[in-house]
Amino acid sequence: MTPHLELVRFLEGKKILVWGLGREGKATVNLLRQLLPGQPFVAADRSLAALEATELVPLPVDRIPESEALRRLPEFDLVFKAPGIPTRQLALDGQAGKIACQADLFLQFAPCPIVGVTGTKGKSTTATLLAHICRCAGRQTFLVGNIGIPPFTVWSDLRPESVVICELSSYQLELARSSPHIALWTNLYPEHLNFHGSFAAYGLAKSRIARWQSADDVLIYSGEDVRIADHLRIEGGAARRIPYQGPEDLPEIDFSRFQPLGGHNRKNAAAALLAAKVLGIPPSAMQEAIDSFSPLPHRLEPAGSVRGIAFYNDSISTVPESALVALAALPHARTLIVGGQDRGLPLEGFARSLAASPGLRSIILLPETGSRLGNLLRGADVSFSGKLFFVETLEAAVRTAMAQTPEGTCCLFSPAAPSYNAYRNFEERGNHFRALICRAQGEA
Known part of the structure; x- marks a missing residue:
């Protein structure tokens, strides 16, 4: 039996729920249509627009809201759950064995x-x-x-x-x-x-x-x-x-x-x-x-120079450890822009490491984690000898960086936190940073 046929044999005859109709859910729907063209299945999503998508209309699919999917879990043999649906928040009540991912x-x-x-x-x-x-x-x-x-x-x-x-x-x-x-x-x-x-x-x-x-x-x-x-x-x-x-x-x-x-x-x-x-x-x-090999975008990516200051986009940075390795990679960094969504991670060790960074002269702090980190950096237990700047937007952060970063050195944007308090994802955040540097180059 070929592996392709093995998957067909595994799927056929099962009552299947595709839970979540984002990019991965759509790929699951398409494969079910290819491998089992006549077998009905059920699709669920919290979005009414996703359930009414035109590509689902001609398929043998029963479309239900997410709330109904939770109630009907016992009747399914196999549930393809989108990765982003938090399993720990679901009342699976012994149904976890039938939950699968692509x-x-x-x-x-x-x-x-x-x-x-x-x-x-x-x-x-x-x-x-x-x-x-x-x-x-x-x-x-x-x-x-x-x-x-x-x-x-x-x-x-x-x-x-x-x-x-x-x-x-x-x-x-x-x-x-x-x-x-x-x-x-x-x-x-x-x-x-x-x-x-x-x-x-x-x-x-x-x-x-x-x-x-x-x-x-x-x-x-x-x-x-x-x-x-x-x-x-x-x-x-x-x-x-x-x-x-x-x-x-x-x-x-x-x-x-x-x-x-x-x-x-x-x-x-x-x-x-x-x-x-x-x-x-x-x-x-x-x-x-x-x-x-070329570096991937938003990962210690050179974003351009303005008035002799090199700017680096490390928007992928969502944890303190990633910001620290980025700083270590740029010994001529004098300014750090940091901050993003606060998930409650401890920042005390991060603050101590930043205070001990030998070349850092300015730290520009964005909401939400920037506020908490800044309070640690100016507290009694941590001694940061440079300047702290609390700003509300990335635009303000870039303006401050251009004013505070010495010519011939660099500014690193490595947020050490997710973007979701202000952006859809780290790519959107990084693209905004790049656009701000590009605009500053045109104005210089």
């Missing part, structure tokens, strides 16, 4: 090797670089998952010789009952606690990338991250383990032309290269990829 079934039934990449930070860069390495080697490669491409969208194109790089978020992993052939775990910091409820639950979700691996599989993980080590002791699976440190693990590779800034990005590159070695990619293709 990534889990993709891991279980895909007909080719899958490399799963997770981590609090660095997973997109690592996954994208690994896909680039595989393509440089001439392999048919698909990059899917949390990167923005639902796995089911490439299902019909997969062949046994294909390679799939699947970026996996904690949302996708929390209900996973399958793990990839090669698992790559970059780091673990407190994140998404409002979704998972606790750091322990978040870490447990992440650990499922390795939990179901067999002795024939491989786990590549940061050997310096004690939090990962703690979870692997309990939920580590049976895979062969390869801890990594950084470029020193790959003396055959020359990193001198690697464009992304910072030691953390070189460490991400080492992880991707080790996965490529497991896949049998030759060193020549690895070197070609390292030399030609």
